[in-house]
Amino acid sequence: MSANLGQRLRDTRKRRGLSQRELSKLSGVPLSLIRKLERGERNDTRLETARQLAHALKVPTTRLITEHAETPVGPNTANLWAPVHTALTAPLDPTDDAPQAPTYNGVQDALHAATPLFSTDRFDALRTVLPPLLRDTETLTETDPRARPLRARLLELTGWLMTQTRQFDAAELALERALDDATDHGQAAATINTQCWLLLRRGKLAQARGLAMYWADEAEPRMPHAIPSELSTWGWLLLRLSAAAIRDNRPDEAQDALRLAHSAAVTLGQEGTPEGDFLRTFGPVTVALKRTENAMVAGQSEKVLTLASRIPAHKLKPTSNNRNRHLLDVANAHTQLRQYAEAMDTFQKIHAGSPEWLPNQQYARDVLGCVLSGRRTLTSEMRELAEVVKLPV
Known part of the structure; x- marks a missing residue:
């Protein structure tokens, strides 16, 4: 601030x-x-x-506010990701005499193999795999123009990961470079969607709102002939617009954007993952999750629980970020209503499905902190979760 x-x-x-x-x-x-x-x-x-x-x-x-204060990243977290930062920023070494230069097929296969690590929040594995993959992709792109879309995709995923783990400067750099490398409008719009999320996490509401609004207008498909990838791209940009608007105390604008996103989801018919890209998964359930999130931002705890009861969240993958974020909203709603046992049950569900995701969430620390502050004595379960999310007790 x-x-x-x-x-x-x-x-x-x-x-x-x-x-x-x-x-x-x-x-x-x-x-x-x-x-x-x-x-x-x-x-x-x-x-x-x-x-x-x-x-x-x-x-x-x-x-x-002019800009929301970013929660400082502890030195331990920053050190863990230091090799990724270096791989993003270090220039190529012209004297590198590696015995085997990277090939297009090799880098493509490596990126394909690494993608599930991103989608399932395998942070420990990514800390090992990502730095050499970034360097190999950079080296290959210097000599083989075909590798540019591969680098764009890898940088987009890296920007998403860095946003997830609150490495915001690295995320900004990766996403800017991904946008420079984008070879088509769909790839560019997908990167912009992640940029909007980064701006939201940094509290830059006006920038997130403006960027999402501009690109949503640009990406609006021609109905009724829109293809799934177009509907997903447009829908996600509208969801980012809605998220920025509700946080900026513009509820009518947030509702309008959510209504349009719902129309895109209805046209799509069901949850889908265009081109196999987990970041573009979109459909009626995604919109319902974001509607619940907006209700929590607006402080409507009872509405959150009512909406959540209608969402088949149990059918989503445990490591789905939308699903996990939704469950944190549910835990928060229970906490606000002093339903602490229900909140703890929800935290246990998140931890069981996504043990590497939960410790990186400031929102989880905030909600669990409220739960613990309402108790005179802490159970072993509460102390264990506090340690998981790095909350002093």
């Missing part, structure tokens, strides 16, 4: 004729936090807290 957050909050509150206590009551944000922000004792807060304040003040979230 900008250091001027407190000043903007104070000025907006006064223009609305509200006291700090009244704003606390309307927003649900603790009075002590509002006082600290306005006095400049704290210069940052969670994006969801900023949205609560903006909603109570009837202004866009971006009126209060």
Whole structure:
């Protein structure tokens, strides 16, 4: 957040004729936090807290914030991914005398073999496999133009992975390079979709909203002759637009984008994975998951649980990011309603299916922190999960 957050909050509150206590009551944000922000004792807060304040003040979230503070990545996490950072940024060594130069078929096969590691959140394996694959792809592209789409795809996947693990600068670099390498409009739009997600995770709501809106207009297919890949691309960009709008306290715009995404999903008919690309999986279930996410962002916990009860999440793969993110929303809703046992059951379900995914989620730390703060004593199960998500107890 900008250091001027407190000043903007104070000025907006006064223009609305509200006291700090009244704003606390309307927003649900603790009075002590509002006082600290306005006095400049704290210069940052969670994006969801900023949205609560903006909603109570009837202004866009971006009126209060310029850029959401990124949660610092601990040195251990950064060190784990250092070889990937190096492979992304280091220039090729002209004196490299490797005994065997990479070939097109070899790199293509290696990328094909590595893709399931991305789709199933196999982070430990990717830390080993990804650096040499990035270097080999870079080397090959210098001599074989056919390799450019391979490099674009690998960089897109790397940007997605770096976003997932909060390596945001590396993610930005990888996605910019992927966009430069994109050889067709579909590949470019898919990369833009991931860029929008990166902007959302960084709290850059205005940029995410603008980018998604522009590309959604560009990608809108001609109905009723649209093919699945076109519907998926358009639908996902609309979902990113909706996600940015709801976080920026623009509920009508968020609903309109969600409605259009739903129409794309209905036209598609069922969940599909165009061209076998797990990042483009889209359909009615995906839209339903995002509708539930919007309800959680808006603080509608009971609605979240009602919507979730209609979604066949059990049919989704345990490592599906949409499915996991959805279950965190369900856990959060239970927590907000003080249904702590149900929240813990949901956390156990996520951990059982995606043990490497869960520790990288700040959202999981936030929700579990709320669960633990509501308990006088912690069970062994609670302590174990706190250790998994790196939450001090």
